[in-house]
Amino acid sequence: MARIFLGLLLLCSFATITLAGNFSYVCDPSRYSDLGLDVSTFAFCDKSLPFDVRAKDLVDRMTLHEKVNQLGDLAYGVPRLGLPKYEWWSEALHGVSNVGPGTFFDDVVPGATVFPTVILTTASFNEFTLEKHWSEARAMYNLGRGGLTYWSPNINVVRDPRWGRIIETPGEDPYVVGTYATNYVRGLQDVEGTENATDLNHRPLKVSSCCKHYAAYDVDNWLGVDRYHFDARVREQDMLETFLRPFEMCVKDGDVSSVMCSYNRVNGIPTCADPKLLKDTIRGEWNLHGYIVSDCDSIKVIMDDHKWLGDTKEDAVAQGYVNLGLDLDCGVYYTNFTQNAVKQGKAREADIDKSLNYLYVVLMRLGFFDGSPSFDMLGKKDVCSNENTELAAEAAREGIVLLKNDNETLPLYHGKFKTLAVVGPHANATEAMFGNYAGIPCKYSSPIDGFSAFGNVKYEMGCGDIACKNESLIFPAMKASKEADATIILAGLDLTIEAESLDRVDLLLPGYQTQLINQVTKVAKGPVILVIMSAGGIDISFAKENKKIKAILWAGFPGQEGGRAIADVVFGNYNPGGRLPITWHEANYVDRLPMTSMPLRPVHSLGYPARTYKFFNGSTVYPFGYGLSYTKFNYTLVSSQSSLPINLNKLQHCRDLDYDSDSFKPECPAVLIDDLECNKYIEFEIEVQNVGSKDGDEVVIVYSNPPAGITDAPIKQVIGFKRVFVKAGESQNVKFGLDACKSLGIVDYNAYKLLPSGGHTIVVGDGVVSFPIQVSFDY
Numbered sequence: 216m217a218r219i220f221l222g223l224l225l226l227c228s229f230a231t232i233t234l235a236g237n238f239s240y241v242c243d244p245s246r247y248s249d250l251g252l253d254v255s256t257f258a259f260c261d262k263s264l265p266f267d268v269r270a271k272d273l274v275d276r277m278t279l280h281e282k283v284n285q286l287g288d289l290a291y292g293v294p295r296l297g298l299p300k301y302e303w304w305s306e307a308l309h310g311v312s313n314v315g316p317g318t319f320f321d322d323v324v325p326g327a328t329v330f331p332t333v334i335l336t337t338a339s340f341n342e343f344t345l346e347k348h349w350s351e352a353r354a355m356y357n358l359g360r361g362g363l364t365y366w367s368p369n370i371n372v373v374r375d376p377r378w379g380r381i382i383e384t385p386g387e388d389p390y391v392v393g394t395y396a397t398n399y400v401r402g403l404q405d406v407e408g409t410e411n412a413t414d415l416n417h418r419p420l421k422v423s424s425c426c427k428h429y430a431a432y433d434v435d436n437w438l439g440v441d442r443y444h445f446d447a448r449v450r451e452q453d454m455l456e457t458f459l460r461p462f463e464m465c466v467k468d469g470d471v472s473s474v475m476c477s478y479n480r481v482n483g484i485p486t487c488a489d490p491k492l493l494k495d496t497i498r499g500e501w502n503l504h505g506y507i508v509s510d511c512d513s514i515k516v517i518m519d520d521h522k523w524l525g526d527t528k529e530d531a532v533a534q535g536y537v538n539l540g541l542d543l544d545c546g547v548y549y550t551n552f553t554q555n556a557v558k559q560g561k562a563r564e565a566d567i568d569k570s571l572n573y574l575y576v577v578l579m580r581l582g583f584f585d586g587s588p589s590f591d592m593l594g595k596k597d598v599c600s601n602e603n604t605e606l607a608a609e610a611a612r613e614g615i616v617l618l619k620n621d622n623e624t625l626p627l628y629h630g631k632f633k634t635l636a637v638v639g640p641h642a643n644a645t646e647a648m649f650g651n652y653a654g655i656p657c658k659y660s661s662p663i664d665g666f667s668a669f670g671n672v673k674y675e676m677g678c679g680d681i682a683c684k685n686e687s688l689i690f691p692a693m694k695a696s697k698e699a700d701a702t703i704i705l706a707g708l709d710l711t712i713e714a715e716s717l718d719r720v721d722l723l724l725p726g727y728q729t730q731l732i733n734q735v736t737k738v739a740k741g742p743v744i745l746v747i748m749s750a751g752g753i754d755i756s757f758a759k760e761n762k763k764i765k766a767i768l769w770a771g772f773p774g775q776e777g778g779r780a781i782a783d784v785v786f787g788n789y790n791p792g793g794r795l796p797i798t799w800h801e802a803n804y805v806d807r808l809p810m811t812s813m814p815l816r817p818v819h820s821l822g823y824p825a826r827t828y829k830f831f832n833g834s835t836v837y838p839f840g841y842g843l844s845y846t847k848f849n850y851t852l853v854s855s856q857s858s859l860p861i862n863l864n865k866l867q868h869c870r871d872l873d874y875d876s877d878s879f880k881p882e883c884p885a886v887l888i889d890d891l892e893c894n895k896y897i898e899f900e901i902e903v904q905n906v907g908s909k910d911g912d913e914v915v916i917v918y919s920n921p922p923a924g925i926t927d928a929p930i931k932q933v934i935g936f937k938r939v940f941v942k943a944g945e946s947q948n949v950k951f952g953l954d955a956c957k958s959l960g961i962v963d964y965n966a967y968k969l970l971p972s973g974g975h976t977i978v979v980g981d982g983v984v985s986f987p988i989q990v991s992f993d994y
Contacts, residue, residue, distance in 0.1 A: 240584060240585055240586035242254055246352065257272070266416050274571045275949075281551065283521060286553060286567070287548075301578070308368060309336065309652070310652050313650045324657055327654045327655070328599055329653045333384060335771025336384040338912075339938065352365070357830055360824050362643065367424065369383040369427055373797050378719075379717045389457050393460055393463070393465065400469035404422055411448055424471050426469070426475070427476075430458050430486055430508055431447040431454065434718065447482070450966075462561060466497065473505045473577070475509070476493065478516050506574050509541055511546055513545070515546060528548060531548060537795040591645055611781075617767075619764070621762070621766065624766050626787025628786075633671060637672050639746075640679075642703075648774060649775065651710055656774075677731045704736075704743065707724070707748035721802060722805055736761060736764055742765040742961055746768045752798065754801050771791075790845045792842065793845055793914075799838075808824060844913070845911060846943060848911075850902070850915075852899070859955055859991070860993065861891070872925055872926075884971060884973075885963075886973060887966040895954075897953045898951065898952045905946065911941065915938075917988040931978060972990045973990060977981050
């Protein structure tokens with residue numbers, strides 16, 4: 216399985232909760248000797264036994280009171296059994312974070328590598344692995360500053376461009392998001408040589424990952440509607456096709472060891488209180504090898520805000536165990552009220568045992584009980600290493616997207632452009648580059664730092680801050696641009712505009728930023744380069760159309776090495792190859808529908824447009840997948856197949872599909888994918904030719920178009936991608952072998968996963984190469 220760059224580069228930075236500075240592992244005989252206990256008497260420390268047997272032995276030795284004390288994110292341990300405290304909650308969204316009590320920095324470990332935020336790393340569409348860089352996580356655990364269970368990544372699909380948490384996510388395409396999730400989890404968890412083991416006793420974990428927030432969570436706080444009260448009214452078609460798909464891929468393909476449910480309701484039921492979503496789907500249908508955890512204080516939210524789960528706190532925790540399969544509470548409800556719930560006859564102790572068994576098997580796979588000798592050598596030298604610093608810079612460079620480059624203005628040449636006006640509210644960005652869920656960086660490179668390596672920099676803020684409410688600072692920026700050989704304007708958003716618990720209300724630059732850009736551009740002596748830092752898209756049509764603004768770059772929030780990465784791209788040390796993982800809509804798009812409208816397809820009765828590139832066919836500022844290069848690439852189809860015949864047996868039946876009134880309807884419109892063996896692959900080969908003068912990376916994105924006329928089918932959908940480096944004047948062949956059911960399947964209105972018959976089209980990139988593939992069914 217391909218590994219997206221960020222998904223795996225996070226490996227290098229992850230760690231989890233610490234127990235104590237000198238803690239080794241639970242079943243260390245010397246610990247028990249010090250406690251006056253004989254470790255050999257405890258079956259849970261017998262390494263010859265399976266993990267589930269050992270976990271059961273541990274749980275069976277606990278009293279009810281001791282059990283409930285292990286059910287919150289802070290597990291209090293059982294001193295009489297030698298079981299120490301453990302804090303489950305740590306974060307590692309794009310590097311080791313000190314959000315959550317499980318990880319901390321101090322004089323021993325003052326910081327960790329801060330990589331680019333997820334949305335920018337996803338823009339690299341990179342597939343290669345960086346597994347050797349996972350070591351910061353384990354090193355911090357060894358140093359007593361981190362733990363082993365990370366509640367990352369965030370894999371919610373971006374449905375609305377106003378969402379404040381776009382910064383944390385891999386974009387708007389479910390397949391891309393699911394692939395990112397799979398690669399992140401595999402990179403974080405898998406121990407080389409054991410990744411294909413089916414027996415968990417032979418499937419250790421480097422650190423544990425958690426896919427969140429399950430499910431249909433993408434409203435934080437919009438015009439008074441917040442995540443604690445929002446009821447997402449979702450069609451089952453959209454649920455299966457968009458909102459659940461990344462989580463299914465995370466569990467089934469990534470084999471994640473934890474899933475976190477979200478604050479919101481879905482169709483009236485809080486997600487953390489929905490047995491269909493939790494027990495039936497995650498645990499049952501997908502067969503999770505791990506535990507399910509609530510988002511923090513979700514049980515309290517369900518009680519107080521959603522008015523769900525009964526009249527008392529004991530009712531709430533009882534429902535969590537008896538009906539739902541929610542194993543761990545990030546909070547104190549389980550710890551404080553479960554014992555009374557059992558005594559009142561509302562909860563079964565056996566259900567608590569089951570949850571604890573899931574939790575302890577994960578900790579055993581992590582080496583928490585037996586140690587992990589192969590990781591013991593990791594220490595301070597592995598945190599903030601030069602290798603990880605360079606990886607952070609490379610990740611930022613790979614994600615940066617070139618949106619405009621009139622007359623091949625970029626790259627600038629060092630000898631020609633000696634004086635640089637570097638202006639705008641992000642010109643001296645530091646913390647803004649880190650985004651949210653970041654730790655303390657090892658060091659950082661601001662844009663001023665980056666550009667100072669290429670010329671004499673004249674810096675002017677242009678705005679007092681991102682809100683840019685004071686236009687008096689624009690004039691000094693104009694003066695600087697009049698005197699400089701080139702002007703770089705750094706504008707955009709930050710966490711005061713888009714963040715967790717803060718959705719946007721428009722798609723415009725804040726305050727006087729647009730005025731700053733226009734006025735500086737008008738008087739600039741040399742070429743003007745606009746660099747946008749943001750997570751969500753911004754309507755910068757004015758800049759796109761301004762002929763004096765020669766080039767535009769989107770740099771997301773690029774992490775600790777962001778300034779260096781941006782300057783490297785502007786001056787040609789790196790040829791940009793990133794692609795937008797979300798659609799950049801025009802400003803009036805958000806005037807046409809409320810953020811709370813959940814359907815992906817247009818709601819014609821209300822005049823609401825569609826969402827995401829899969830269904831929206833209107834005009835945009837920049838479309839999903841857009842990105843330019845300093846060179847030019849041509850595609851040639853080397854080989855492909857034109858047909859996909861499938862023989863059906865008597866148990867495989869044709870299914871009906873709705874078609875437009877003037878469209879041809881096949882005799883056998885579709886077959887249920889679950890009824891097929893799905894062992895057919897679409898194989899083809901593309902030659903990527905670099906016909907320009909500069910070496911560069913090309914992102915090859917492959918889409919499928921369903922047969923014409925199927926009602927409400929996607930316009931197109933991503934089914935594969937690869938990033939390939941091609942030297943100037945040379946070519947590289949790229950081969951694809953794609954699962955036909957996953958690549959050509961659709962979800963109909965009744966939420967059936969179907970493989971339609973008829974003429975599908977495989978489209979490469981923006982359509983310069985495409986070929987038809989005919990699916991036919993025969994008995």
